Amino acid sequence: MTAAARSRLGRAQRALLEALLADAPAPPGFDAARLRIAAATLRHKQERTKCAAHKSNRPR
């Protein structure tokens, strides 16, 4: 696969992740409402993960 193709895919995935994780606007062609729902799901999941990590790191 060409480096150019990987670079194109990388840019598209990065733009999508910024919309999902960093409140960037939805990339063209995406359903913005659905991305907001997915972003909320990701946020909840990350909070749960952090919470679990915090618990397991607590001294016993």
Place this chain on the structure above:
Amino acid sequence: MKLPRGVGLGWRPETAWLIDQRRDLAFSEVIAENVDPRNPTRALRQLVDRGMTVIPHGVSLGLGGAETPEPNRLEHLARVAEALKAPFVSEHVAFVRSSGLEAGHLLPVPRTREALDILIENVTLAQRALPVPLVLENVAAIFEWPDAELSEAEFLRELLRATSSGWLFDVANLYANSENHGWDVGRFLSEAPLERIVYAHIAGGESRGGVYHDTHAHPLMAPPRELLRRVLLHTGPLPLLLERDRDFGERSELEAELDELSNILRHCPAPQPGAVREATL
């Protein structure tokens, strides 16, 4: 190697006791990233020692990403497969990070020829680094990429053919996508590479505001259960693993769900003429 055509339950610290006690379970699976290959937890070692197959299930390779899979992640997955004497490992058709930004979640890949070629190359690299075959799973998505050039069934068929990989068919993920994107399940089942199925996943989820979320934290709802019955009409009985990641509920609830799935497999009619059996790796 073939898994037994029975019901399995995903190994989690919270389900370990149930897997240990229910001797009717056919196999199990564990999140590979949570296993220390030099010192797997005793409960897991005991399962392997008593002859149960425990499939290492990876969630962080990001095979659909723009970057090639990271050697240290592949190395870890390889060591876990060896530590658990696993006949194969499984991972997802998904991307999970891009230039250092981690999603912490399995995200869908654009279904274009270009993204497919990159995915095929990444899977091939992963196969070379692993001591056992790699089985690939379809994921659930809340949104779709624009400008798809292939249906998901076509995309999976081409991917599995080009890489000679087996398929981990997640029926709940198909349910999620049919609900969320209006996919035609009949068409999916007629186009999908059913002959490459190695095992299947099913899990609970919930509908919120018209969107189905594959939470692995709720009991299995009737519609995905009906979809499972429909899939089995095409495939015949399959090795079927229930995934539950949190909110495990009462012991009796999880047990009842396993019983229900066993019942579905037991009463599943023989596959239709011309239908397929699961793949051999």
